[in-house]
Amino acid sequence: MTATTATIGCSSQSKYPSGDLAIWVFILAELLVFGIFFAVYAFARMNNVELFNEFQQHLDLNAALINTWALITSSYFVVRAVAAIKEGNSQLCVRWLLAAIAMGAVFLVVKSGEYAHHFGQGINLSTNSFYMFYLSLTFFHFMHVIMGMVILAAVAIKAHQGGYSASDNTGVHTGASYWHMVDLVWLILFPLVYVMR
Amino acid sequence: MSEAFTKSMARNIFYGGAFFFLLLFLALTFDTINALPKLDNRAALESPVGPQIAKGKHLWEVNNCIGCHTLLGEGAYFAPELGNVYKRYGSNLDAVKGRIKGLISLPAEGIPMRRMPRFKFTDEEIAALAEFLKYASEINTSGWPPNDQG
Amino acid sequence: MQYQSQKVAIPYFVGAIVLFVAQILFGLIMGLQYVMGDFLFPEIPFNVARMVHTNALIVWLLMGFMGAAYYLVPEEAETELHSPFLAKLMFWVFFAAAGLTVAGYLLVPYSTLADITGNELLPTMGREFLEQPTITKIGIVVVALAFLYNLGMTILRGRKTAINLVLMIGLVGLAVLFLFSFYNPTNLVLDKFFWWWVVHLWVEGVWELILGSILAFVLIKVTGVDREIIEKWLYIIIAMAFISGIIGTGHHFFWIGTPEYWQWWGSIFSALEPIPFFMMTIFAFSMVKQRRRNHPNRVATLWALGASVMAFLGAGVWGFMHTLSPVNYYTHGSQLTAAHGHMAFYGAYVMIVLTIISYAMPLLRGRTAANSERQQTLEIWSFWLMTIAMTLITLFLTAAGILQVWLQRVLDSPLPFMAAQDQLTVFYWMREFAGVMFLIGLLLYIASFFVGDKEPEASVKTIA
Amino acid sequence: MFMYGKHILGIRACTWVYFFLLVLSFITYLVGQLGLGGLEVSLLVLFFALMKGHLVGLYFMGLVRVKGFWHWPVSIWLIIPGVLISIAFYLAN
Numbered sequence: 001m002t003a004t005t006a007t008i009g010c011s012s013q014s015k016y017p018s019g020d021l022a023i024w025v026f027i028l029a030e031l032l033v034f035g036i037f038f039a040v041y042a043f044a045r046m047n048n049v050e051l052f053n054e055f056q057q058h059l060d061l062n063a064a065l066i067n068t069w070a071l072i073t074s075s076y077f078v079v080r081a082v083a084a085i086k087e088g089n090s091q092l093c094v095r096w097l098l099a100a101i102a103m104g105a106v107f108l109v110v111k112s113g114e115y116a117h118h119f120g121q122g123i124n125l126s127t128n129s130f131y132m133f134y135l136s137l138t139f140f141h142f143m144h145v146i147m148g149m150v151i152l153a154a155v156a157i158k159a160h161q162g163g164y165s166a167s168d169n170t171g172v173h174t175g176a177s178y179w180h181m182v183d184l185v186w187l188i189l190f191p192l193v194y195v196m197r
Numbered sequence: 198m199s200e201a202f203t204k205s206m207a208r209n210i211f212y213g214g215a216f217f218f219l220l221l222f223l224a225l226t227f228d229t230i231n232a233l234p235k236l237d238n239r240a241a242l243e244s245p246v247g248p249q250i251a252k253g254k255h256l257w258e259v260n261n262c263i264g265c266h267t268l269l270g271e272g273a274y275f276a277p278e279l280g281n282v283y284k285r286y287g288s289n290l291d292a293v294k295g296r297i298k299g300l301i302s303l304p305a306e307g308i309p310m311r312r313m314p315r316f317k318f319t320d321e322e323i324a325a326l327a328e329f330l331k332y333a334s335e336i337n338t339s340g341w342p343p344n345d346q347g
Numbered sequence: 348m349q350y351q352s353q354k355v356a357i358p359y360f361v362g363a364i365v366l367f368v369a370q371i372l373f374g375l376i377m378g379l380q381y382v383m384g385d386f387l388f389p390e391i392p393f394n395v396a397r398m399v400h401t402n403a404l405i406v407w408l409l410m411g412f413m414g415a416a417y418y419l420v421p422e423e424a425e426t427e428l429h430s431p432f433l434a435k436l437m438f439w440v441f442f443a444a445a446g447l448t449v450a451g452y453l454l455v456p457y458s459t460l461a462d463i464t465g466n467e468l469l470p471t472m473g474r475e476f477l478e479q480p481t482i483t484k485i486g487i488v489v490v491a492l493a494f495l496y497n498l499g500m501t502i503l504r505g506r507k508t509a510i511n512l513v514l515m516i517g518l519v520g521l522a523v524l525f526l527f528s529f530y531n532p533t534n535l536v537l538d539k540f541f542w543w544w545v546v547h548l549w550v551e552g553v554w555e556l557i558l559g560s561i562l563a564f565v566l567i568k569v570t571g572v573d574r575e576i577i578e579k580w581l582y583i584i585i586a587m588a589f590i591s592g593i594i595g596t597g598h599h600f601f602w603i604g605t606p607e608y609w610q611w612w613g614s615i616f617s618a619l620e621p622i623p624f625f626m627m628t629i630f631a632f633s634m635v636k637q638r639r640r641n642h643p644n645r646v647a648t649l650w651a652l653g654a655s656v657m658a659f660l661g662a663g664v665w666g667f668m669h670t671l672s673p674v675n676y677y678t679h680g681s682q683l684t685a686a687h688g689h690m691a692f693y694g695a696y697v698m699i700v701l702t703i704i705s706y707a708m709p710l711l712r713g714r715t716a717a718n719s720e721r722q723q724t725l726e727i728w729s730f731w732l733m734t735i736a737m738t739l740i741t742l743f744l745t746a747a748g749i750l751q752v753w754l755q756r757v758l759d760s761p762l763p764f765m766a767a768q769d770q771l772t773v774f775y776w777m778r779e780f781a782g783v784m785f786l787i788g789l790l791l792y793i794a795s796f797f798v799g800d801k802e803p804e805a806s807v808k809t810i811a
Numbered sequence: 812m813f814m815y816g817k818h819i820l821g822i823r824a825c826t827w828v829y830f831f832l833l834v835l836s837f838i839t840y841l842v843g844q845l846g847l848g849g850l851e852v853s854l855l856v857l858f859f860a861l862m863k864g865h866l867v868g869l870y871f872m873g874l875v876r877v878k879g880f881w882h883w884p885v886s887i888w889l890i891i892p893g894v895l896i897s898i899a900f901y902l903a904n
Contacts, residue, residue, distance in 0.1 A: 214589055
């Protein structure tokens with residue numbers, strides 16, 4: 001761990017979060033949507049506690065744990081990628097980013113397996129309100145994972161071409177912030193939909 | 198520190214966001230199209246009265262009924278909702294036909310209230326319209342309207 | 348005005364205002380029919396008046412958008428329009444088609460019009476807002492294609508600014524989505540589902556791009572604020588419009604035979620739809636506050652600010668009021684919908700077209716920057732008269748709507764539709780008076796083009 | 812656990828956060844696997860989730876060193892849905 005003294009973003013305190021402020025406006029909008037969705041889930045559950053509790057048991061907790069770990073790990077890799085570019089090490093940054101994308105891919109594969117299982121049983125959005133919320137929330141998040149991977153890939157390509165440096169790396173921070181948001185949302189989604197009863 | 202907020206990032210968010218939500222919308226549309234057969238009363242369309250319903254819808258359109266009435270809550274708000282008119286008249290086709298016939302044969306003058314144009318429908322056409330309205334009333338509208346008055 | 352070919356915008360603006368007048372006159376007829384049921388019966392039944400009212404609105408807004416595009420695209424692209432002749436020709440095609448269609452609505456029964464125009468071959472008529480005969484629809488497509496070609500060639504040749512690109516995306520989207528108006532299956536649910544792809548994805552989707560780009564253009568001109576800043580705002584606002592508005596279509600899929608999950612998706616996303624409008628208000632006011640110069644055309648600035656506020660109130664607040672599915676269950680298809688529709692269209696689209704006309708017309712008519720002091724004063728009066736009148740119309744319809752919902756949908760023994768309507772008469776009368784006030788405002792607006800026309804231009808000094 | 816200091820924003824802090832997140836997720840998983848339910852357990856799990864979110868915001872997103880307005884959005888975002896979810900679960904039980 002040569003990077004123990006490396007800092008994330010700028011070393012001094014700042015008025016703005018790292019990355020392009022535009023992405024932060026977007027992140028807030030996305031968080032708002034997810035926040036509303038979560039609250040709506042909880043209140044819809046209130047009227048159907050038994051239904052929600054029953055069908056929650058049909059979800060695959062093992063898959064959810066793997067996915068949670070995958071996203072956390074991926075987020076951590078992105079932190080390393082940011083630290084690498086702060087030291088001007090583009091190629092190390094690219095490797096961390098690729099690792100992060102790979103963890104995202106793990107998430108997609110596992111989640112697709114879950115979907116295949118549900119769809120195989122003929123479950124869809126109209127099956128009942130639990131599955132409506134489960135599928136809506138997780139699919140909406142699923143698409144965000146894909147989107148986040150596309151963004152990370154774009155950042156990785158640019159980093160590979162030497163587009164970032166120790167002093168000019170806003171783009172990396174921007175992609176990283178978005179990816180952490182995807183992780184953050186899942187961290188709430190996981191207990192809410194899979195565990196809390 | 199407005200440089201922190203770049204135009205190119207704002208542009209990328211617009212393109213990315215638009216594409217993303219368009220895809221999501223298409224996915225939901227796809228699911229909706231698959232779910233519709235259970236909801237949209239297409240059994241009626243495929244039944245022997247299907248052609249009559251189609252004719253009724255056509256008449257509904259070429260006489261611009263939507264210009265005064267609502268149908269499943271959409272249209273003009275000048276005259277009653279007709280999506281559930283079949284149920285309002287006791288789920289009785291003859292009652293619906295009689296009502297249409299009565300309204301279009303009111304005298305031209307001397308009725309100082311909202312009134313229906315004097316459409317010249319044949320009995321056959323009135324029957325088609327009634328079948329169309331019956332079909333519409335049997336679509337699964339998630340419990341709307343709140344009561345029979347529409 | 349920097350390019351000769353921008354002048355092709357003039358007929359579009361004039362045509363728009365002519366149709367605007369027709370729209371308001373027929374609106375007044377309908378308003379009267381609400382309280383005097385047999386007024387003009389059987390010559391102009393309500394459904395015919397309504398068709399003219401709504402179709403004239405749509406067509407004049409489209410004309411206004413086209414005029415705006417012909418004005419601002421060359422200036423943004425810094426080049427002459429590809430083909431001014433094509434633009435002029437298309438104006439007359441469009442105007443003639445609109446005139447013929449309205450004449451058809453008024454002169455023959457609608458079903459006869461359907462016969463004459465061959466609706467049998469491709470039935471598309473008789474659906475709300477898409478009542479135009481199929482051949483008129485095809486005409487609209489042709490005009491739109493020629494229009495897009497003309498603008499596209501201009502932009503390709505010239506400077507590509509964010510405003511131009513956003514405007515083009517909006518206009519192309521408008522044309523593409525209109526194609527769904529040709530899809531009219533017997534299955535009522537499918538019919539309605541895709542009908543909203545035209546109607547909703549226009550007014551709460553691509554039209555917001557057009558609105559945003561016109562607003563951004565005028566704000567650059569009247570405030571002198573740096574283009575970078577304004578275009579940044581533009582992108583973020585339209586991004587929010589799409590993020591909320593595309594899935595927000597779901598708020599129309601609550602009760603038309605579509606799956607129930609739309610009640611959740613539609614409610615959640617359309618609850619976010621006020622955000623872009625709110626941002627637009629903040630945007631307009633902060634740009635004017637940061638202005639680098641005082642533009643002598645103060646009335647254009649007033650329209651721009653007014654549009655941002657009224658769009659937020661009409662589309663944002665009044666839309667949000669009944670967009671959540673548990674509320675909409677009671678309010679769907681009531682006078683509340685009409686209240687929202689009136690203020691949203693006025694605030695978002697009528698006012699933005701009047702903004703660009705107000706900014707561009709003095710220049711097109713040979714002024715260097717603005718109309719005379721007297722003209723502007725008159726126009727400011729018309730601004731307030733129309734805006735206050737529309738606010739009153741909205742409030743009266745809201746009151747009527749709430750009472751209607753109560754009587755007809757909430758009461759334990761609900762009243763039939765017509766019985767409930769009888770209870771609303773007083774609100775309908777007040778709405779009609781507000782409508783007359785609106786007409787007076789509109790006449791003053793038109794007068795502002797002629798009264799004081801010969802006087803010298805207003806200058807910044809006389810304002811300060 | 813993570814004091815303000817020279818290394819607060821360093822990779823080492825983030826690594827610790829990372830391990831901590833893994834452990835908390837595993838606890839959440841165990842709660843689910845054991846089929847534990849009820850208001851107290853649910854709220855505890857929710858509390859873990861909010862804490863995890865908070866750590867991601869502060870350390871991974873780096874908001875810990877941001878002062879002023881932008882320090883707060885993620886925390887506030889966690890608190891508001893968190894409170895709403897708690898209320899809903901409280902009322903449901």
